[in-house]
Amino acid sequence: MSAAPDKRPTPKGKGTKGAAPAAAAGAAATAVAGAALCLTEENLGKLVAEIVAGGTRLVAPAREPQAGVGGSADYRYISSAAELAFGDSLPRMSLKGFFLPQSEVLFKWHRKGADVEIEAVPTEFPPQIVLGARPCDTAALEIVDQVMDWGLRDELWFGRRDATTIFNLSCPVEDASCFCHAVGLNPDATRAADGMLTPVPGGYLVETCTEKGAALIEGHKALFESGDTGAAAQRSKAAAQYRADARAKVAADLQIDTTRIKEWVGDHFDDDFWTALGPRCNGCAACASVCPTCHCFDIVDEPEGVGHGARRRNWDTCQTGVFTLHASGHNPRADQNSRFRQRVNHKFFIYPSRFGEVLCTGCGRCSRVCPEGQDLAEVLACIDELARA
Amino acid sequence: MNVYQPHLMNVVAVIDETPDTRTLRLQFKDPEVAAAFAFKAGQFGEYSVFGAGESTFCMASSPTRPEFIEASFKLAGKVTNELRQLNVGDTMGFRGPYGNTFPLEQWEGKNVVFIAGGIGLAPVRCVIWNVLDLRDKFGDVTIVYGARSVADLVYKRELEEWAGRSDVKLVTTVDPGGETPDWKGEVGFVTPVVEKTAPSADNAVVVLCGPPIVVKMTLPVLAKLGFADDQVYTTLENRMKCGIGKCGRCNIGPVYVCKDGPVFTAAQLKALPAEY
Numbered sequence: 140m141s142a143a144p145d146k147r148p149t150p151k152g153k154g155t156k157g158a159a160p161a162a163a164a165g166a167a168a169t170a171v172a173g174a175a176l177c178l179t180e181e182n183l184g185k186l187v188a189e190i191v192a193g194g195t196r197l198v199a200p201a202r203e204p205q206a207g208v209g210g211s212a213d214y215r216y217i218s219s220a221a222e223l224a225f226g227d228s229l230p231r232m233s234l235k236g237f238f239l240p241q242s243e244v245l246f247k248w249h250r251k252g253a254d255v256e257i258e259a260v261p262t263e264f265p266p267q268i269v270l271g272a273r274p275c276d277t278a279a280l281e282i283v284d285q286v287m288d289w290g291l292r293d294e295l296w297f298g299r300r301d302a303t304t305i306f307n308l309s310c311p312v313e314d315a316s317c318f319c320h321a322v323g324l325n326p327d328a329t330r331a332a333d334g335m336l337t338p339v340p341g342g343y344l345v346e347t348c349t350e351k352g353a354a355l356i357e358g359h360k361a362l363f364e365s366g367d368t369g370a371a372a373q374r375s376k377a378a379a380q381y382r383a384d385a386r387a388k389v390a391a392d393l394q395i396d397t398t399r400i401k402e403w404v405g406d407h408f409d410d411d412f413w414t415a416l417g418p419r420c421n422g423c424a425a426c427a428s429v430c431p432t433c434h435c436f437d438i439v440d441e442p443e444g445v446g447h448g449a450r451r452r453n454w455d456t457c458q459t460g461v462f463t464l465h466a467s468g469h470n471p472r473a474d475q476n477s478r479f480r481q482r483v484n485h486k487f488f489i490y491p492s493r494f495g496e497v498l499c500t501g502c503g504r505c506s507r508v509c510p511e512g513q514d515l516a517e518v519l520a521c522i523d524e525l526a527r528a
Numbered sequence: 529m530n531v532y533q534p535h536l537m538n539v540v541a542v543i544d545e546t547p548d549t550r551t552l553r554l555q556f557k558d559p560e561v562a563a564a565f566a567f568k569a570g571q572f573g574e575y576s577v578f579g580a581g582e583s584t585f586c587m588a589s590s591p592t593r594p595e596f597i598e599a600s601f602k603l604a605g606k607v608t609n610e611l612r613q614l615n616v617g618d619t620m621g622f623r624g625p626y627g628n629t630f631p632l633e634q635w636e637g638k639n640v641v642f643i644a645g646g647i648g649l650a651p652v653r654c655v656i657w658n659v660l661d662l663r664d665k666f667g668d669v670t671i672v673y674g675a676r677s678v679a680d681l682v683y684k685r686e687l688e689e690w691a692g693r694s695d696v697k698l699v700t701t702v703d704p705g706g707e708t709p710d711w712k713g714e715v716g717f718v719t720p721v722v723e724k725t726a727p728s729a730d731n732a733v734v735v736l737c738g739p740p741i742v743v744k745m746t747l748p749v750l751a752k753l754g755f756a757d758d759q760v761y762t763t764l765e766n767r768m769k770c771g772i773g774k775c776g777r778c779n780i781g782p783v784y785v786c787k788d789g790p791v792f793t794a795a796q797l798k799a800l801p802a803e804y
Contacts, residue, residue: 245530405782436775
């Protein structure tokens with residue numbers, strides 16, 4: 140393949156990232172209120188057991204029991220601490236599905252002759268607890284809250300949001316695909332979280348951020364130790380070191396200015412940059428599935444027998460051709476270039492224009508799963524360079 | 529309240545407009561919902577057949593006639609095919625009204641020019657009746673409407689009614705070859721007929737709706753006639769699912785057609801990328 144006709148930056152695909160530029164100044168420290176307590180590994184197991192015994196659904200990074208050595212962790216409803224996989228890599232999928240299920244019944248209908256009866260679904264949900272959420276996945280929920288609360292409120296989304304208590308796991312940082320720092324987060328961010336666990340020798344430093352978080356601790360008080368002053372100080376020091384290490388890793392990574400990117404993307408709807416990227420997208424939708432902030436959906440009717448069925452909303456994505464296809468056959472986004480452009484546009488121009496922040500938490504999942512090597516971090520780096528030029 | 533759960537409506541009349549276009553007249557089953565329901569010209573709804581799904585149509589009836597709502601649709605896909613199977617007395621679903629509106633209050637005292645092609649008369653018809661039902665508040669009313677053939681003209685009885693009114697100037701046209709021996713209207717595409725009709729841009733607004741080609745070709749003609757881009761209104765149709773700004777489907781550049789539209793001025797349209 141010939142080189143680009145000009146010297147404009149063009150993404151080469153995954154694995155070609157250059158040397159990391161010098162680290163930017165550290166992001167502002169995460170404010171965590173509440174007393175710092177300790178949860179030992181042993182007591183974490185007891186906490187899981189108590190929550191499960193109490194009948195509350197518990198979500199945590201866990202490995203499928205049958206997965207074996209090669210299996211990766213995923214957020215799952217768990218029933219025992221043996222399933223926990225806090226130390227594994229980033230869960231395969233984000234937390235999105237616990238709030239916006241991949242397929243969700245909106246209501247059911249029953250035909251009675253020419254008449255129809257609607258069977259409503261509840262918009263209130265039983266409580267659930269998430270332990271060990273990655274900060275990028277939790278923050279995504281609050282970002283998506285904005286569109287779900289825009290105009291008419293999405294009660295199904297907020298019903299689940301209200302019913303959920305989330306404790307983050309301060310992130311050790313995964314790999315070169317991560318770029319949370321570049322989009323205003325950091326590995327120990329507590330945005331949208333009710334509390335956070337930070338690994339320290341022998342267990343976790345536990346901090347709470349909300350009343351919901353404090354209530355969870357209060358309900359299992361005996362498991363959380365404050366210990367003597369010396370031990371507490373040591374724990375705090377270990378936690379601070381853990382976080383500083385994690386921050387240093389991401390701070391040295393992608394260096395972009397999302398404001399500059401927003402302006403460039405907004406001003407360059409028609410640009411060769413997109414034309415070059417389109418061919419490297421299969422439209423397979425893997426990126427949108429794993430994305431914690433991609434929230435687009437389809438609404439379809441599914442008969443469940445004669446005369447009755449359900450209207451469902453299913454995850455959908457702007458990366459497929461049928462997404463915008465009119466019944467007439469006309470398609471405003473007829474090629475993959477325009478569909479990939481829409482993905483970048485929505486995340487880095489449309490959402491910031493509407494809601495004041497990017498629709499991305501830098502989890503890097505889209506880059507990791509892309510079968511074609513499309514690397515969003517690299518795409519952003521190129522746009523940033525174009526914007527600076 | 530689950531925003532995705534539709535209200536139930538009764539089909540109270542089925543009107544065949546053309547061989548492939550039909551109008552359904554609908555009434556809410558629940559009198560309380562009917563009493564609380566209100567909409568304005570330009571808005572749209574999500575109409576559903578249980579088992580087939582939802583489709584987006586403008587309100588084709590006027591808010592000045594609140595005893596029912598009407599939707600006109602052309603047979604095109606899965607939902608419209610199922611809508612065609614409905615008979616009087618059948619039940620369907622409706623969510624809405626959604627979207628922005630034509631600023632009729634701002635148009636009071638002005639001349640109003642309506643230009644429509646094909647099924648594009650459906651959203652325009654809503655505004656036409658709205659204006660005609662408040663006739664004293666507006667100046668001259670001109671309607672230019674064209675379809676592929678005489679058989680493809682929608683709302684034929686209403687076209688006759690408008691033709692018979694002294695306070696309406698109606699020009700109808702069919703594409704060359706689409707005329708019948710007794711056709712008395714114009715023969716030609718909508719755009720040249722607009723040029724020939726030459727409505728005055730003075731103290732006037734235009735409501736333009738039709739297939740993309742009609743809108744695209746007519747905009748320069750209106751400019752030539754002296755209409756500024758903010759005097760020309762149109763309504764966009766993009767594929768939608770939720771209708772309420774969540775499902776991410778109807779973006780045109782930064783615009784959500786369902787929330788920022790469907791009504792746009794030509795000036796707004798020109799500022800958008802041509803992704804519609």
